[in-house]
Amino acid sequence: MLRGFYTAASGMMANQRMQETLSNNMSNAYTPGYKADQGTMRAFPKLLIEQMGTKSIPGSQGLNLPVQNEVGSLNTGVYLQEAVPAFTQGDIKETGISTDLALVQRSVPDADGFVFFNVQNETGEQRYTRNGNFTVDGDGFLTTNQGYYVLDQDGAPIQTGGMEFEVSAGGDLSVDGQAIPLGLSYSSNVQDMIKEGSGLYRLEEEANAPVDIRTNPDINFEIQQGFLENSNVDPARTMTEMMNTYRSFEMNQRVLKAYDQSMQKAVTEIGRLR
Structure with missing residues (x-):
């Protein structure tokens, strides 16, 4: 009985974490460049149940041989293993603001490759x-x-002096006739990138560092000034997933309540002294 109690409780906890992930996606549905997190459920290791006993062999010596019969496996619950960002290109919308830049990824040599702006955090x-x-x-x-410096190709903050500047499709920022290459990096395996908050990503330890995007001619990209990349969150789909997760939570809650009532009955009635 206790095993079933904990199995239902693990389902509730997993669905609660999934609901938090989906809620965070929904709250960032209109955050430019946001990549939706996708939660992955995983079952705990199964338990193999076997019947162990002995079998008597007729004879003068009365031999007893050990016997093992496989009953089956028992699942002990689920948990939310991780939340993986879905790195897909968001829709592009026009804003008409000169400081808004949309990074459009046309084609890359790696299936999991993605292109990023380089910025500098508070440290x-x-x-x-x-x-x-x-x-x-x-x-x-x-x-x-958030006040983080946007970096150039050499890793230095970009001084524009004001709002009057132009950015080419190839990523060169022009101020008073001087071209400053924007810092753009390419990661061949985007799953090595870890969300850090405020729209920033950092590199996982011991992973391959992103390279300058201009060192690989196979990377086809474009910078569009006066445009923004929308979030790739689908609000309608996310709402549907939130409703399904809530129903799954309620189902596990009812199972947990049934186990609790059975335990209460066992304590108050079956174990009553007469």
């Missing part, structure tokens, strides 16, 4: 983002909405 470390909703701070540097 001065290089990070990666798909959110091109940039702005210019009071010192004339191109930054993200």
Whole structure:
């Protein structure tokens, strides 16, 4: 009975975590460049049940031989193993704002390859983002909405001096006739990237570092100024998944309640002294 109790409880916990993941996706449905998380459920290792006994052999010596009969396997519950971002290109929308940049990925040599903007976080470390909703701070540097510096090809903050600049399709930012290559990186295995919050990604330890996008001629991309990449979250699909997850949570809750009532009956009635 207790095993079934914990199995139902694990299902509730897994569905609760899945609901949190879906809720986070829904809340970022209109965040530029956001990549939806996809939760993956996994079962705990199964238990193999066997019947163990002995079998008497007729004879003068009365031999007893061990016997094992396989009964079957028993599942002990599920858990949410991880939430993996779905790196697919979001829709492009026009904003008409010069600091908005959309990174459009046409074709790449690797199936799991993806292209990112290079930015600098608050501790001065290089990070990666798909959110091109940039702005210019009071010192004339191109930054993200969180105030992180947008980096050039050499890893230095970009000084624009104001909102008047142009960005070519190849990723060159022009200010007063001077071309500054934007810092753009390509990761051949995007699953090595880990979400860090505020639209930033960092590289998993011991993974291959993203390379400059211009070093590989097979990477076909385009920068569109005055445009933004929308989130790839599908609100209608996400709402449907949230409803299904909630129903699954309720089902496990009812099973848990039934086990609780059975345990209460065993304690108060079956175990009653007469």
